[in-house]
Amino acid sequence: MGQPSESDAGMYWSRYEESKSMKVVVERQNGVLSARVSGRVDSTNARDFEEAIRTAIEDDDRAVVMDFENLAYISSAGLRAVLMTAKNQWRRDAKFALCSLQDLVREVFEVSGFDKIITIHPGMDEARSALES
Amino acid sequence: MLTFTEEILLLLLDDEDGSFVPISKANLSCAIAGAVLMDLAFAYRIDTDPDELVVNDATPTGNPMLDGTLAKIAAQRQPTNTRTWIRVLSVEDAPGIREQALESLVARGILEQREARVMWAFRARRYPTIDGNVEQEVKLRIGQVLHSDDIPDPRDVALIGLVDACDLLGDIFPDRNIDQLRPRVDQLRKMDLIGRELAGAIADIEHTVTMALSGAPY
Numbered sequence: 001m002g003q004p005s006e007s008d009a010g011m012y013w014s015r016y017e018e019s020k021s022m023k024v025v026v027e028r029q030n031g032v033l034s035a036r037v038s039g040r041v042d043s044t045n046a047r048d049f050e051e052a053i054r055t056a057i058e059d060d061d062r063a064v065v066m067d068f069e070n071l072a073y074i075s076s077a078g079l080r081a082v083l084m085t086a087k088n089q090w091r092r093d094a095k096f097a098l099c100s101l102q103d104l105v106r107e108v109f110e111v112s113g114f115d116k117i118i119t120i121h122p123g124m125d126e127a128r129s130a131l132e133s
Numbered sequence: 134m135l136t137f138t139e140e141i142l143l144l145l146l147d148d149e150d151g152s153f154v155p156i157s158k159a160n161l162s163c164a165i166a167g168a169v170l171m172d173l174a175f176a177y178r179i180d181t182d183p184d185e186l187v188v189n190d191a192t193p194t195g196n197p198m199l200d201g202t203l204a205k206i207a208a209q210r211q212p213t214n215t216r217t218w219i220r221v222l223s224v225e226d227a228p229g230i231r232e233q234a235l236e237s238l239v240a241r242g243i244l245e246q247r248e249a250r251v252m253w254a255f256r257a258r259r260y261p262t263i264d265g266n267v268e269q270e271v272k273l274r275i276g277q278v279l280h281s282d283d284i285p286d287p288r289d290v291a292l293i294g295l296v297d298a299c300d301l302l303g304d305i306f307p308d309r310n311i312d313q314l315r316p317r318v319d320q321l322r323k324m325d326l327i328g329r330e331l332a333g334a335i336a337d338i339e340h341t342v343t344m345a346l347s348g349a350p351y
Contacts, residue, residue, distance in 0.1 A: 043180035080287040087284040113323035
């Protein structure tokens with residue numbers, strides 16, 4: 001096994017380019033902050049993802065829900081970012097949930113047991129209903 | 134902040150005489166391999182999912198203990214899963230990484246290095262603890278996560294995977310019934326995708342050794 005070659009560097013770059021497609025759009029309604037996440041969350045953008053959510057949360061937000069309907073992929077680094085966000089909400093006594101997971105993403109949450117720690121709702125309506133109550 | 138490799142080695146050393154607690158070679162080497170992978174993952178150099186371990190950033194971390202492994206993984210062109218990397222690193226790299234981590238702990242003033250005689254004849258290196266505060270802090274973190282239903286910190290989740298792979302819970306909590314902690318340990322261990330592959334990698338190595346000793350084909 002030798003040092004990375006030029007083609008390896010190209011591989012990293014194309015993966016990086018692919019990963020940059022992560023996007024977070026937030027909106028606020030009745031004290032619930034919803035964050036629609038699209039693209040991929042992995043080690044190339046997990047810090048940006050976590051930071052985007054953290055800076056969007058305001059003191060008055062009683063609950064945070066991440067909408068993963070358009071999230072195609074999440075890696076371990078992404079899971080850790082979700083876990084840190086959940087932990088930060090728990091620390092400030094706010095509710096936290098996920099909703100609308102695609103099958104592939106849901107499978108990752110189930111395999112890792114995250115679904116036993118973090119509440120997952122089928123859709124945004126169910127999430128809002130539960131979090132606003 | 135200590136690396137996972139340094140933290141697990143601290144927990145594996147007897148504080149008084151500085152020898153390693155009894156542990157199988159497969160468990161120790163796989164735990165060290167897993168710890169290095171966790172360090173690289175938390176440094177955002179590698180990433181994992183249930184199928185694959187990939188390098189997303191081959192930039193050296195500046196820590197020689199990690200960078201050799203990072204370069205090795207980056208040079209591998211075939212997609213390889215986490216369990217395979219734990220096996221490979223445990224066999225090829227774990228002894229060297231262990232020595233580097235122990236040297237680092239000595240340099241930080243946490244351990245001291247002594248030469249000792251075993252059975253009045255053989256020389257052996259021992260690493261008694263000088264500064265026990267660091268290890269106590271690590272044990273406290275583990276205890277707080279295991280004895281509650283709180284949402285855990287990702288670093289504590291990873292460390293518990295290593296501790297369980299080394300079968301250290303009984304040493305850390307001698308007064309507790311470990312069976313009562315088992316459901317929480319199992320829950321947390323699943324949550325780190327490197328930690329959850331450790332048991333499989335250890336079983337692979339033990340199977341290979343057993344087959345080799347019996348003369349049967351693998």
